[in-house]
Amino acid sequence: MTETVVTLATDADENVRAVPVVLRPAHHGARSPQRLHVARSEMPNEGPLVDTFGRIHTDLRISVTDRCNFRCTYCMPDEGIEFAPTSDLLTLEEITRAAKVAKQLGVRSVRLTGGEPLVRKGIVDIVAAIAEIGFDDVAMTTNGTSLTRLAPSLASAGLRRVNVSCDSLRPDRFAAIRRRGQLAMTLAAMDAAEDAGLLPLKINVVLLTGENDDEVYDLVEFGREKNRFVRFIEFMPLDADGNWQRDRVIAGADVLAMLEERYDLVALDGGGDDHAPATRFAFSDGIGEVGFINSVTEPFCGTCDRLRLMADGSIRNCLFSDDELSLRDVMRSKGSDDQLEQVFRASVWGKLPGHAINDPSFLQPRRSMSRIGG
Ligand code: SAM
Numbered sequence: 448m449t450e451t452v453v454t455l456a457t458d459a460d461e462n463v464r465a466v467p468v469v470l471r472p473a474h475h476g477a478r479s480p481q482r483l484h485v486a487r488s489e490m491p492n493e494g495p496l497v498d499t500f501g502r503i504h505t506d507l508r509i510s511v512t513d514r515c516n517f518r519c520t521y522c523m524p525d526e527g528i529e530f531a532p533t534s535d536l537l538t539l540e541e542i543t544r545a546a547k548v549a550k551q552l553g554v555r556s557v558r559l560t561g562g563e564p565l566v567r568k569g570i571v572d573i574v575a576a577i578a579e580i581g582f583d584d585v586a587m588t589t590n591g592t593s594l595t596r597l598a599p600s601l602a603s604a605g606l607r608r609v610n611v612s613c614d615s616l617r618p619d620r621f622a623a624i625r626r627r628g629q630l631a632m633t634l635a636a637m638d639a640a641e642d643a644g645l646l647p648l649k650i651n652v653v654l655l656t657g658e659n660d661d662e663v664y665d666l667v668e669f670g671r672e673k674n675r676f677v678r679f680i681e682f683m684p685l686d687a688d689g690n691w692q693r694d695r696v697i698a699g700a701d702v703l704a705m706l707e708e709r710y711d712l713v714a715l716d717g718g719g720d721d722h723a724p725a726t727r728f729a730f731s732d733g734i735g736e737v738g739f740i741n742s743v744t745e746p747f748c749g750t751c752d753r754l755r756l757m758a759d760g761s762i763r764n765c766l767f768s769d770d771e772l773s774l775r776d777v778m779r780s781k782g783s784d785d786q787l788e789q790v791f792r793a794s795v796w797g798k799l800p801g802h803a804i805n806d807p808s809f810l811q812p813r814r815s816m817s818r819i820g821g
């Protein structure tokens with residue numbers, strides 16, 4: 448493996464922290480953050496996207512719309528959400544331009560999300576334009592709507608893989624949690640994605656106390672049977688209804704303990720899933736994999752390499768930070784790529800060490816999940 452030592456700050460400034468690191472161009476473990484040697488006071492004008500804690504950002508989530516055809520209880524309100532006017536959303540050309548600048552700054556993987564990315568008009572063209580830029584990975588998180596129709600075109604356009612969200616295998620519960628859509632359609636979407644070669648297929652599951660937490664084994668067995676990787680995501684305080692409560696969160700550690708009663712699990716490192724915050728386990732019989740995204744009970748902020756471009760062109764350095772900078776405004780006022788680069792750099796430079804969900808003073812962010820892009 449090629450290794451490059453990068454040192455940004457070379458002076459003997461007392462504020463300099465972290466040791467110079469080895470940058471591995473590919474396949475660093477999910478729990479092995481890349482770090483740079485940085486001076487707190489100076490935002491670098493070259494090199495990768497680094498924050499004041501030395502974390503290098505190589506993963507970009509692009510939300511292509513704030514609209515969605517579902518109304519999941521943990522995400523959107525049932526009624527009354529106001530969507531951004533279409534004119535506020537980045538165009539295909541603007542998304543592509545922003546992604547190209549991000550690539551020049553060292554971003555290696557892109558995940559398209561929303562809202563529901565597949566309700567965005569021209570989504571196949573967006574995928575094609577992003578894929579053409581040459582990222583190591585182009586993935587999508589979707590509720591599966593339209594996937595039975597679009598999967599082949601998305602794969603031909605360069606999409607590599609998808610995560611399909613599905614919180615229950617019981618039709619009535621699925622309907623109660625997601626409020627729109629049908630389980631059968633989501634299951635058909637998974638089949639279509641696999642038929643189109645969008646692999647490995649991952650299933651995102653948000654567990655909610657008393658609602659679907661008795662389906663852990665069923666979901667895991669379903670995943671093992673179909674060779675789909677289940678990801679249990681802790682419920683985060685990003686629901687539009689503001690109904691998040693700690694006792695509604697099922698801790699990933701508890702789910703893991705349950706699974707360990709029944710299965711022999713083997714911890715995996717980052718493997719090919721370089722930037723995933725998930726803690727991953729294989730089953731010792733070689734069938735399947737399960738992952739945990741324990742954002743609430745075991746924050747992984749120290750290893751976060753993620754940046755978000757929202758549908759309206761704002762850059763956000765953390766799901767839980769309301770600090771945003773607009774790339775759209777720079778682009779629409781005829782700003783240069785150098786100026787866009789500075790906006791990316793400034794956003795990353797302003798990143799805090801971690802979210803404060805577990806702090807008593809925590810306030811739920813202004814935007815809910817569908818308006819940020821999960
Ligand atoms: N609409 C697509 C979907 O549902 O897959 C993509 C966008 S959605 C915001 C991305 C992911 O965020 C989904 O897997 C969803 O389950 C998850 N999500 C939404 N709200 C959440 C919350 N409050 N806590 C944890 N995960 C959440």
Ligand code: SF4
Pocket residue numbers: 515516517518519522523561562563590612816817
């Ligand atoms: Fe829509 Fe996805 Fe949010 Fe559900 S989780 S309301 S499908 S954006």
